[in-house]
Amino acid sequence: MILFIVLAGMMGLALLVAPISRRFGRDTGYFLAAAFLLLGALLTPSILEALGGGYVEESLPWIPALGVQATLRLDGLASLFTLLIILVGALILAYCPRYLHGDHHARTYILLTLFAASMLGLVLSADLVLLFVFWELTTISSFFLIGGTGPKSAKPAMRALIITAAGGLALLVAVIMIWAETGTTYLPAVLDNPEWLLESPYGWSVGALVILAAFTKSAQLPFQSWLPGAMVAITPVSAYLHAATMVKAGIYLLMRFSPVYGDQAAWQATLVSVGLITAIVGAALALRQHDLKALLAYSTVSQLGLLVAVTGIGTSIGFAAAVLHTVAHALFKATLFMLVGIIDREAGSRDVRELGGLRRVMPVTAALTGIAGLSMAGVPPMIGFVSKETIFEALSEAHFAPWAGPVAAGLGVTASVLTFAYGVRIFHGAFAGPTTQRNLYEPSWQFLLPAAVPAVAGVVLGPGVGLLNPLTQSAVANMDPGAVAPVLEFWHGFSIELWLSAITIALGMVLFFAREPVDRFLNRIKTPPEGELFDYGYNATLKFGWWVGAPNRSNSPAAFLIWPMVVVLVLGAGALFAYGSWPTDPPGTTTPYDWPLIALLAVASAALVAMRNTLAAIALLGVIGFLVSIWFMLAGAPDVALTLLLVEVLTAVVAVLVLRTLPPKFRRVPKLRQLPAAVVAIATGVLAMAATLAFTGHRDRSELGDYFLSNAEEQTGGRNVVNTILVDYRALDTLGEATVLGVAALGAIYLLGRFRVTRPASDPNAAPAPQLSSPILFQVTNWVLAPGLLLLSAYLFLRGHYEPGGGFIAALVAGIAIAFGYLAQGITGGTVPVLRALKPEPLIALGLGLSVLVGGAAAIGGEPFLTPLHLEFGDFKLTSSLLFDVGIYLFVLGMVVAAIDRLGGARREPPPEPADAAAPTPDPAGTPRPGGDA
Numbered sequence: 001m002i003l004f005i006v007l008a009g010m011m012g013l014a015l016l017v018a019p020i021s022r023r024f025g026r027d028t029g030y031f032l033a034a035a036f037l038l039l040g041a042l043l044t045p046s047i048l049e050a051l052g053g054g055y056v057e058e059s060l061p062w063i064p065a066l067g068v069q070a071t072l073r074l075d076g077l078a079s080l081f082t083l084l085i086i087l088v089g090a091l092i093l094a095y096c097p098r099y100l101h102g103d104h105h106a107r108t109y110i111l112l113t114l115f116a117a118s119m120l121g122l123v124l125s126a127d128l129v130l131l132f133v134f135w136e137l138t139t140i141s142s143f144f145l146i147g148g149t150g151p152k153s154a155k156p157a158m159r160a161l162i163i164t165a166a167g168g169l170a171l172l173v174a175v176i177m178i179w180a181e182t183g184t185t186y187l188p189a190v191l192d193n194p195e196w197l198l199e200s201p202y203g204w205s206v207g208a209l210v211i212l213a214a215f216t217k218s219a220q221l222p223f224q225s226w227l228p229g230a231m232v233a234i235t236p237v238s239a240y241l242h243a244a245t246m247v248k249a250g251i252y253l254l255m256r257f258s259p260v261y262g263d264q265a266a267w268q269a270t271l272v273s274v275g276l277i278t279a280i281v282g283a284a285l286a287l288r289q290h291d292l293k294a295l296l297a298y299s300t301v302s303q304l305g306l307l308v309a310v311t312g313i314g315t316s317i318g319f320a321a322a323v324l325h326t327v328a329h330a331l332f333k334a335t336l337f338m339l340v341g342i343i344d345r346e347a348g349s350r351d352v353r354e355l356g357g358l359r360r361v362m363p364v365t366a367a368l369t370g371i372a373g374l375s376m377a378g379v380p381p382m383i384g385f386v387s388k389e390t391i392f393e394a395l396s397e398a399h400f401a402p403w404a405g406p407v408a409a410g411l412g413v414t415a416s417v418l419t420f421a422y423g424v425r426i427f428h429g430a431f432a433g434p435t436t437q438r439n440l441y442e443p444s445w446q447f448l449l450p451a452a453v454p455a456v457a458g459v460v461l462g463p464g465v466g467l468l469n470p471l472t473q474s475a476v477a478n479m480d481p482g483a484v485a486p487v488l489e490f491w492h493g494f495s496i497e498l499w500l501s502a503i504t505i506a507l508g509m510v511l512f513f514a515r516e517p518v519d520r521f522l523n524r525i526k527t528p529p530e531g532e533l534f535d536y537g538y539n540a541t542l543k544f545g546w547w548v549g550a551p552n553r554s555n556s557p558a559a560f561l562i563w564p565m566v567v568v569l570v571l572g573a574g575a576l577f578a579y580g581s582w583p584t585d586p587p588g589t590t591t592p593y594d595w596p597l598i599a600l601l602a603v604a605s606a607a608l609v610a611m612r613n614t615l616a617a618i619a620l621l622g623v624i625g626f627l628v629s630i631w632f633m634l635a636g637a638p639d640v641a642l643t644l645l646l647v648e649v650l651t652a653v654v655a656v657l658v659l660r661t662l663p664p665k666f667r668r669v670p671k672l673r674q675l676p677a678a679v680v681a682i683a684t685g686v687l688a689m690a691a692t693l694a695f696t697g698h699r700d701r702s703e704l705g706d707y708f709l710s711n712a713e714e715q716t717g718g719r720n721v722v723n724t725i726l727v728d729y730r731a732l733d734t735l736g737e738a739t740v741l742g743v744a745a746l747g748a749i750y751l752l753g754r755f756r757v758t759r760p761a762s763d764p765n766a767a768p769a770p771q772l773s774s775p776i777l778f779q780v781t782n783w784v785l786a787p788g789l790l791l792l793s794a795y796l797f798l799r800g801h802y803e804p805g806g807g808f809i810a811a812l813v814a815g816i817a818i819a820f821g822y823l824a825q826g827i828t829g830g831t832v833p834v835l836r837a838l839k840p841e842p843l844i845a846l847g848l849g850l851s852v853l854v855g856g857a858a859a860i861g862g863e864p865f866l867t868p869l870h871l872e873f874g875d876f877k878l879t880s881s882l883l884f885d886v887g888i889y890l891f892v893l894g895m896v897v898a899a900i901d902r903l904g905g906a907r908r909e910p911p912p913e914p915a916d917a918a919a920p921t922p923d924p925a926g927t928p929r930p931g932g933d934a
Contacts, residue, residue: 002046003058003072003124006039010117014110021106028109029096036090036116043074043082050079051470053477057126064864068185073126076474080323081123081252083471084330085245088454089116092240095338095450098443099236099345107148112240115141119245123252128175128185135171135213135249139164142246146233156229159534163226167216171253174209177202187256192481194260207261210253211270218250218304221278225531228297235341238293242300243334248326251304254311255322258479262314268400271312276395276411278305283418287511288522292340292350292430295422296333299376302415303329309408310394316483317397319476321390324488327461327468328375328387331454335372336426338451339365343430346440352429359431361440364448366431371455377423377508378416378501381462386490388416388504389497396496413500420508425515463490558677565684572687576694593634601627612665618655622648638804639722646812650896653819657903716868717879718801726806727881727888731866735851738891742844745895749840749902782824789817797889807885808892815896822900840901843894851887854880 013035021028046056055075062070074082093112100108118141121134139161147157179185182196190196197203214220219227227247231238241247254271261267282302289295307329310321342365344350347358359366375382378389395412398404442448461467465488476485492498511518551559601624608620625648632641669677708721708729718724726734793813800806818838855866857880863869869880 001058002042003056003074004060006043007072007117007121007124009035009039009042010113010120014113014117017106017109017113021109026097026100026105028105029093029100032109032113033090033094036086036093040083040086040090043086046074047079047082050075051474053474059126061859061864062127063129066185067183068129069127070130071126071186072121072124073188074124075478076471076476077252077255077478078123080326080471080475081248082120084243084248084326085116085119085123088243088330088334089240089245091334091450091453092236092243092338095239095341095447096236098447099234099341108145108234108236111141111145111148112237115145115240115245119249122249126187128178128187128190131187132168132172132175135217136165136168138246138249139168142230142241145237145241146230148237149232149234153232155535156226156232156531159531159538160226160230162538163216163223163534167213167223167250170209170216171213174206174213177206177209181206191257191259197260198264204266207257207264207267210257210261211267214250214253214308215274216250217253218247218308219278219301220250220274220305220308221281222533224278224282224301225534227301228294228530231293231297235293235337235344238297239334239337239341242296242337243330247300247304248330251307251311251322251326254308255319255475255479258311258314258319259481262319262480264314265400268312268314268398269404272309272395272398272400272404272408275305275307275309275312276408276415278302279309279415280305280411280418283415283422284522285527287418287422287425288519289422290351290353290429292343292352292426293337295426296336296340299419299422300333302419303333303376306391306412306415309412310391313394313398313408314400314480315394315397316476316480317390317486318394319479319483320472320486320488321387321394323472323475324383324390324465324468325387327471328383328458331458331461332372332375332382332384335368335451335455335458336376339369339372342443342447342451346443352425355430355436356433357431357435358440360435361438362431362442364442364452366427368448368452368455369431370427371459373423373427375458375462377420378504379420381459381490383458383461383465385501386462386465386488389492389495389501390488391416392497392500393495409500413504416504417507417511420504421511421515421518424508424512428512465490562680565680568684568688569680572684572691576687576690578694591634594631597627597631597634612668614659614662614664614666615656617666618652618659621655622652625651637722639720639806639809642804642809643812646809646816649816650812650819650899653816653823654899654903657900716801716881717870718881720800720802720804720806722804723800723806723885724881726808727801727884728868731851731855731868731881731884734888735848735855735866738851738888739848741895742848742891745844745898746841749898779824782820785820786817789813789820793817797885800885801879801881807887807889811889811892811896814889814893815900818893818897819900838893838897840894840898843890843897847887847889847891847894849887850890851884854884854887 013032017028017032020031024031049056053076055073057071057073059069059071062068089112093109096105096108096112115138118134118137122131122138125131125134142164143157143161146160147153175185178190178197181200181202182190182193184190197206216223230241233241279302282298282300282305286295286298286302289298303325307322307325310318310325312318313321340350343355343358343362346362346365347355349355371382375384378384378387392409392412395408396405398408469488472488473485476483551562554560604620604623604627608617608624611617611620625644629641629645629648632638632644708725712721712724712728713719716724716728718728793810796805796813797807797810798805800810858867858869859865866884868884870878
C-alpha cells in the first residue's frame with residue numbers, strides 16, 4: 001500500500017505545519033522539503049518498476065454500490081508527473097524560508113502541501129471519480145493560494161476559480177457519460193478499449209468535454225486570462241503552479257486520454273491548431289512585457305500551447321516531444337521564477353526598465369538566469385535545445401490535413417523565434433548595461449541553491465538527454481500502446497530540425513537587436529486588457545442573476561409566494577393532463593373523521609385570510625397545523641403528526657419573537673390587489689386538490705414500501721419503520737439534508753450575529769415590546785415543565801427505533817423546553833443562562849461530525865459508508881444507528897437554539913470598534929520592499 005501511504009503522508013504533512021511553524025517559523029520549509037524527498041524515496045522502487053514497463057496498482061473499497069473503488073496506479077506517465085510534483089515541490093519549499101517574511105508562512109506551507117497532495121492524487125488516480133475529486137481539489141487549493149495576498153488578489157483568484165471550475169464541470173459530465181456508456185469508472189479499462197467510446201454516440205461529446213477541461217486548466221485560448229492574473233500570488237506559489245503542478249494538470253489529462261483519441265483527426269486538428277495559436281499569441285504578449293513576472297506568466301501560456309500542440313500530433317515522436325518538453329519546461333521555469341523572486345527581493349523591482357547591470361553585483365544570479373533563459377530559448381547545449389528540436393520534428397509529422405506538417409512546423413518556429421527574443425530580454429533587461437543599483441549584493445547560498453539545482457540539471461540533461469530515455473519510453477508506451485518510442489539523443493546530425501533551430505536563433509537575434517521598433521509595433525496592436533472579456537461576461541451574468549432574483553428582494557410576501565404557487569399550478573395541470581380522470585371510488589381515500597376536519601380547516605383558513613391582527617393570525621396558523629397533525633394521526637402516520645405538532649409549537653414561539661418588532665396589524669391591501677391574489681389562491685388550491693385526487697388510487701402499495709414493512713425489524717431490529725428508514729436504510733439522505741440545513745443555520749447565525757432584533761424607535765406603528773407584570777408566573781411554569789419535557793425528550797429518543805419518536809422528534813421536544821426557558825427569563829431582557837451554556841455552532845458541528853464518524857466507522861470495517869453496525873452483549877443489543885440518531889438530535893437542537901438565540905435577540909451586540917480601528921498598523925515583521933510580491 002505504498003501509494004496510499006505516500007499520498008496520506010503528503011496530506012498528513014499539512015497537519016504538522018502549524019506545530020512545527022510555531023517552533024521553527026519560516027524555516028519549516030526545510031523540514032517539508034526533506035519530507036517531500038523522503039516520500040519520493042519511498043516511491044523509488046515503484047517508479048523504477050514503472051520505468052521498466054510495468055506498473056504498481058493499489059485499491060481500496062470506496063463506493064461499492066456504484067462499482068467505484070479508490071484505485072491508485074503508478075505507471076510511466078504518472079511517474080513523470082509524480083517526479084515533477086515531488087522534486088520541484090521540494091525545491092520550492094526549500095526556497096520559501098529565505099523568501100517569506102511576516103507571519104503568513106504557516107498558511108502558505110499548509111496550502112502548498114495540500115496542493116501538492118491534490119496534484120499527486122490526480123496523477124495517481126486510476127478511477128475517474130477519484131480523478132475528478134482530486135481535479136477539483138487542485139482548483140480549490142489554487143484559489144486559496146492565489147487569493148492569499150490581500151484584497152488585490154480577490155478578483156484574479158475568483159477568475160481562476162470560475163474558469164477552472166467550469167472545466168471541472170465539463171470533466172464531471174464526461175465522467176458521468178463514460179460511466180453510463182461503459183459501465184465502469186476504472187480508467188485503464190476505458191483506455192484499453194477505446195472502441196467503447198469511439199463507437200458510442202457519447203464518444204465525441206466526451207472528447208470535447210475532456211478538451212474543454214484541459215484547456216481551462218492549462219490556459220489555452222480563449223481561457224488564458226486567469227493565468228497572467230494569477231501572478232498576484234507570491235513567487236513560490238507562481239513557480240510551483242507554473243513549473244510542475246496546476247497548469248500541467250490539463251496537459252496530463254490530454255496525455256492520459258491519448259490512447260482513445262490520439263489517432264483521431266478531429267482531436268489532432270483541435271489540439272494542434274489551438275495549441276500553436278496559443279503559443280504564438282502568448283509569446284507575442286510576453287515579448288511586450290516589462291515586468292519579469294508577467295513576462296514569465298505569458299511565457300507559460302506560450303509553452304503550454306506548444307505542449308498541447310505536440311500532444312495532439314498523435315505520433316510517438318509527438319508524445320516523446322511532449323514528455324521531454326514537460327521536463328525541460330519544469331526545469332527552466334522553476335529556475336526563472338525563483339530567480340525573479342530573488343531579483344525582486346534584492347532590487348525591489350521586477351521592471352526591466354528600472355534594472356540594469358546586476359551582473360556586476362549579483363554574478364551568480366546572473367549566470368543562473370542566463371542558463372535558464374538560454375534553455376527556454378532553445379540554445380545548445382541546454383535541455384531546452386533538445387526538446388525544441390524534438391518539437392520541430394514532431395510538428396513536421398502532423399498529418400490530420402494536407403500540408404498540416406509544414407504549416408505546423410512553420411508556426412512552431414514562429415513561436416520559438418518569439419520565445420528566443422523574450423528569453424534573451426530577461427537576461428539583458430536585468431543584468432546587461434550599466435549598473436543602476438550599486439548597493440546590492442549576492443543573496444545567501446540558501447536562497448540561491450534551490451534555483452541553481454534545476455538550472456544545472458538543465459545543462460547536464462542536454463548532452464545527457466539519454467538519461468531520460470527510460471522515463472520517456474515508459475510514458476510514451478502509456479500514451480500510445482504498442483508504439484516504439486524514439487531514442488532521445490543530443491546530436492542528430494545536420495537534420496532539418498537543426499536548420500530550423502538555426503533559423504530560430506538567427507531570427508530571434510534580429511528581434512532582440514531590433515527590440516525598440518519591435519516594442520513600438522507590438523504596443524500599437526491594441527488588445528483588450530487581460531481578463532476584460534471574462535469580467536464583462538461575469539458582470540453580465542451577475543446582472544442577469546439580479547434580474548432573476550428581483551422579485552425576492554421585495555418586502556411583500558406575494559413576491560415570495562408567487563413562484564411556489566406557479567409551480568403548484570403547473571404540476572397540478574400536468575397531473576390532470578397525464579391522468580385525465582380519477583377513480584370513482586378510490587380505495588381507502590376517506591374516513592368518517594375526515595369531513596369534520598375538512599370543515600374546521602376551511603373555517604380556520606377563511607378566518608386566517610380575513611384576520612388583520614398579527615398575533616391572532618399566528619394563533620390561527622397554529623390551529624391549522626394542529627388540525628393537520630390530527631389528520632396525519634388518523635391517517636396512520638403518528639411520527640409525521642408528532643413532528644408537525646412540535647414544529648407548530650416552535651414556530652409559534654419564533655413567530656412571537658419576530659412579531660415583537662413588527663406592527664400589531666397587517667396593512668390593508670387595495671381591493672384591486674386582493675382579487676388577483678384570491679383567484680390565484682383558489683386556482684392553486686383547486687388544482688392541487690384535483691391533482692391529488694387524480695394521483696390517488698392509481699397504484700397499489702409500492703414494492704419498496706412492502707420491502708421496508710416486511711424486513712425492517714429483521715434487518716435493523718427496529719419496529720418503527722419510519723425511523724429505520726431515516727437512520728438505517730436512507731441514512732445518507734438524512735445526513736445530506738442535515739448538512740444542507742446546517743449550512744443554512746450557520747449562515748443565519750453569522751448573518752444575524754451582529755444585530756439584535758429590536759424595534760425601530762422611529763416607527764409609530766410598532767408594537768410595544770412585551771412587558772410582563774408577573775414574570776414569576778412564567779418562571780415557575782418553566783421550573784415545572786422543563787424537567788418533564790427533558791425527560792420526555794429522552795424517552796422519545798430511546799423508544800424511537802421501536803415506537804414513534806427518534807432523534808428529530810426528541811430534539812424538538814428539548815427545543816420546546818429551551819423556548820419556554822427563554823420566554824420565562826429572556827423576554828424581559830438580559831441573557832438566558834441556558835442559551836449561554838448551549839452554543840448553536842458546537843451543537844451543529846458536533847451533531848454532523850458524530851453522524852459522519854458513525855458512517856466512517858462502517859467504511860473502516862470494509863462496509864459501505866453509513867452501513868449500520870450491530871453489537872450484541874448477551875440479550876442486550878446495540879446498533880450504530882443509535883449514535884447516528886444522537887448526531888441528528890444534537891444537530892436539530894443546535895438549529896432550535898440558533899433560531900431562538902438570534903431571532904430573540906438574546907445575545908448582546910458586540911461593542912463598537914474603536915474610532916482608530918481603521919488606521920493601518922505597522923507590520924511587525926517589516927514592510928516589503930517596493931515592488932515586492934509578498
